[in-house]
Amino acid sequence: MATKDEVLSWFQNGDDNAQKLIDLKWKVSQVGPYTVLQNDKIPFTMFLTFNDDNTLNLLIRTGIETATIDNQERLTVYRVLLILNKRVEMVKFMLDGINEEVVAREDMVTDTLTKDEINAGLNAILTAFYLMVQALHLEDQFNSQIIERTYMMIKNMADEGKSRDEIKDYLKKTIGLRDEDAEKLISEVLDADKAPSNMYQ
Known part of the structure; x- marks a missing residue:
């Protein structure tokens, strides 16, 4: 079973030039029940909680608070989150706190x-x-x-010799994307002449 100390050592003993997220050097701190993970190359803070039932939760607080927005916009956000909860199997979006902040959460079993x-x-x-x-x-x-x-995640897999089908298989089976979402993401990366600074442009 992976212990809390072992898991945290994976985050702390990294290198900022690493290709994989886990191999980056993360700043680790404790705030109440949360282990806080920060890295300058990742534009948000991650939170870990270790539970007594041999599970851990990985969370991202998006900063999107739905309690104060108008009803139509709130319904739009809720609809999108419900759709995403079906499209990405491993990660679930939920609301948290009095301001109903959108939070992304992933649960893992520490036994193996x-x-x-x-x-x-x-x-x-x-x-x-x-x-x-x-x-x-x-x-x-x-x-x-x-x-x-x-x-970078997709480009690195291609650089390592993974085929398009192998990358799609990873996105579908490991990350839980639907086939069409995986194909769209791969196309945005591998079919581009160069890495865009913003994929939405």
Whole structure:
């Protein structure tokens, strides 16, 4: 079983020039029940919670608070989140707190957890966040790093010799994307002449 100390060591003992998310050097701190994960190359803070039932939760707080927006906009956000919850199997979007902030959450079992599985989880929640930004047309509000990181994940797999079908298989089986979403994401990356600074342009 992967212990809390072992999992945190994977985040702390990295290198900022690493290609994989788990291999970056993360700043790790403890705030109440949350382990806070930060890296300058990732435009948001991640949170980990370790539970007594041998599970851990990986969370991203989006900063999108739905309690204060008008009803029509709120319904649009809710609809998008429900659709995304079906499209991305590993990650679920939910509301949290008095301001009903949109939170992305992924649950993992620590009994057989490996470093590669943690990396797959990071890729999954990053991809889910990317799809949310795209669906809600919030690209102007979020740092282009998230787009570039998603691009880099796919580009690195191609550079390692993975075929288009193998990359699609990874996005579908490991991250939980639908076939059409995986194909669209791959096309945006591999069919482009160069890495765009913003995939939505």
